[in-house]
Amino acid sequence: MIMTGRPADNASPLPHDLRAPLRAAEADLEKVRETLGAAARGEATPGAVKEVVTQYLADHHSAIQASAAAVGEEVRRQTLEELYRWRAQLNTQLEAARRAKREPER
Numbered sequence: 887m888i889m890t891g892r893p894a895d896n897a898s899p900l901p902h903d904l905r906a907p908l909r910a911a912e913a914d915l916e917k918v919r920e921t922l923g924a925a926a927r928g929e930a931t932p933g934a935v936k937e938v939v940t941q942y943l944a945d946h947h948s949a950i951q952a953s954a955a956a957v958g959e960e961v962r963r964q965t966l967e968e969l970y971r972w973r974a975q976l977n978t979q980l981e982a983a984r985r986a987k988r989e990p991e992r
Contacts, residue, residue: 901956907949911942918942 921938924930943950 901952904949904953904956907946908953911946911949914942914946 918938921930921935925932925935
């Protein structure tokens with residue numbers, strides 16, 4: 887498989903069972919964003935921001951951690967795939983160069 891840098895339309899490095907918890911985490915980010923915006927306008931205290939962020943992390947820590955691990959594993963897999971492909975390509979080129987050296991010039 888040749889990696890293009892773009893995921894297939896239905897490709898996802900995340901296990902299916904993580905998608906719903908991550909959608910929930912994404913939805914709950916709205917409350918964090920709103921609180922940060924309120925703090926920027928002077929309408930929320932640093933304590934309120936800390937509380938919202940702390941609660942967000944407590945609620946979604948396992949989903950965030952699991953998704954980070956899944957993405958890391960997918961990156962590792964793709965990197966190894968590319969390295970093996972490059973190694974095979976290099977071996978092919980080196981073998982061709984060796985054959986060319988052994989053959990007398992005509």
